[in-house]
Amino acid sequence: MRPSQSQKSIRPSYHHGDLRQTLLRSAKQLIAEAGIENLSLRRLAERAGVSRTAPYHHFSDKNDLLCAIAAEGFRRRHQTAAAEFDNKAKSMLEKFHVYMNSYVQFAVDNPEEYELMFGRSIWKQQNSTEELRAVAYPCFQHQVDMIRCWQSCGVISGDNALRSAQVIWGALHGIAKLFIDGIYTDTAKIEEVTQCAIDMFIAKTI
Amino acid sequence: MRPSQSQKSIRPSYHHGDLRQTLLRSAKQLIAEAGIENLSLRRLAERAGVSRTAPYHHFSDKNDLLCAIAAEGFRRRHQTAAAEFDNKAKSMLEKFHVYMNSYVQFAVDNPEEYELMFGRSIWKQQNSTEELRAVAYPCFQHQVDMIRCWQSCGVISGDNALRSAQVIWGALHGIAKLFIDGIYTDTAKIEEVTQCAIDMFIAKTI
DNA sequence: GATGCATTTTGACACTGTCAAGATGTATTG
DNA sequence: CAATACATCTTGACAGTGTCAAAATGCATC
Incomplete structure (x- = not known):
């Protein structure tokens, strides 16, 4: 049994903690700030402190x-x-x-x-x-x-x-x-x- | 006097003939075919047979x-x-x-x-x-x-x-x-x- | 014919999404 | 506990984008 930090997510991430939720949250924020057309996965990853392709393990696509x-x-x-x-x-x-x-x-x-x-x-x-x-x-x-x-x-x-x-x-x-x-x-x-x-x-x- | 092919445009282009109109026509066609999000100036230029930056002398911007x-x-x-x-x-x-x-x-x-x-x-x-x-x-x-x-x-x-x-x-x-x-x-x-x-x-x- | 200007090209930069391959940490199994 | 399997993350790379700067080209006029 893992030390359960799984309150908000069924399966929390290993390395980052909970990258999926973090990405979603940042994305919503970034969209609200700068509009949809200015949302890029790379900037999102940067904000979350991970590499450019990390999001691809939680979302198949943009x-x-x-x-x-x-x-x-x-x-x-x-x-x-x-x-x-x-x-x-x-x-x-x-x-x-x-x-x-x-x-x-x-x-x-x-x-x-x-x-x-x-x-x-x-x-x-x-x-x-x-x-x-x-x-x-x-x-x-x-x-x-x-x-x-x-x-x-x-x-x-x-x-x-x-x-x-x-x-x-x-x-x-x-x-x-x-x-x-x-x-x-x-x-x-x-x-x-x-x-x-x-x-x-x-x-x-x- | 040039051999006037200037029927449809007030000021035809020198090199291409009438790049502005050609670009507009191709753009409308390309948009109708593939949607706005698939319209790129480079592809447009390619279709017109000119270099990537040629359109910038007829349109300041995309x-x-x-x-x-x-x-x-x-x-x-x-x-x-x-x-x-x-x-x-x-x-x-x-x-x-x-x-x-x-x-x-x-x-x-x-x-x-x-x-x-x-x-x-x-x-x-x-x-x-x-x-x-x-x-x-x-x-x-x-x-x-x-x-x-x-x-x-x-x-x-x-x-x-x-x-x-x-x-x-x-x-x-x-x-x-x-x-x-x-x-x-x-x-x-x-x-x-x-x-x-x-x-x-x-x-x-x- | 020389000069000026409109037009076009080449080169470059900073972005973008996305794939392949490798590295790293966690979980499960023997 | 050790070893294997797997989820996760990183690095490197590719093709594509809009756009700028500087150089080249062609036409018109003086």
Whole structure:
């Protein structure tokens, strides 16, 4: 039996301690600082105090590492979204408000991570990891389920649940991206834009 | 006087003939073939039959070249959008249909070019060229103007024109991107999703 | 024909991701 | 405890990238 330091990782590293987690942590930090396009495995290794190729024993690829970070993002987002939706103290309409604002806010607060999670680099071609898909698809599905739910209880109008869900998610994604990428520049009006989207989507009580 | 081959360019190059245009053409082709991330100035130069650094006398940067391509895309898109909106044979409602479908279709038909035009690489930081901004901003503005117009004539509901425009454009952008980036995978349903967006945005006649 | 300038090339530098081969430490087995 | 197996890390190397400096080339004009 090894002296168990295995609190945060099933199988801690031998030489470094826990290189995998260290790399993930540094990577997230470096991305937040300098953007995805400035993340290099070599700089990452340097920060962790190991040689350039050490990361390759924990991630098969640069893409593999990116997928791992994105997966973590999906887990986090899924958790908060689920918690917000399960809040029994709020009405369905209120929770729709919360969901819409929370989505855009998450994206704007973590622009680089959001870019990574929904960017082409990960999803195009066959780049997505098994692990990533296993985490992301339920997250997608949950979004669709929630919207379907709002629709069936009359908060949202329309008769085709899936299509409406795709449109609303599209709107959230588009608004978030236009702000993140610097095309919508008036970031002080993020909530106003989101509020306008809410107004346009909720069912009009005649 | 040189044997004038200067039909398509104001100032043809001396040695190559018209390297600038050749580079732009090859770049667009190469992007369409292999995606933006696989575009390199060196390969571009090789294709044009010049040395690696020749492009630097026509574009200050790789970014400069990308901006030039994007600018061309904006010009093209602006032209067709304007033509469709100025079509006097169609009603305002019909033209709203056309606009929505045309937007998404343009994006899906030219995914790499769309990615370039609205991607972060060009707009983040100070990357956008003077020329690009000079072409893109009127294109943005025209979209807002059109939507404002549809709103004032009752096709779209709502009382804040700018916000509604931002939401609708956001929805178009988001839907397009989710399809392009491979998150919405059922590409056969693009028109259905767009149609659903239209239904959700047009004013309900009670 | 000589000069000036636009254009292109060659050489070089600092990066990048990634592979192959060797070195080092840990765990397990005899 | 000694020996073997294996995970981990390092060194060296290769091909590729964007970009700069300096030299070479060709065209136009004086």
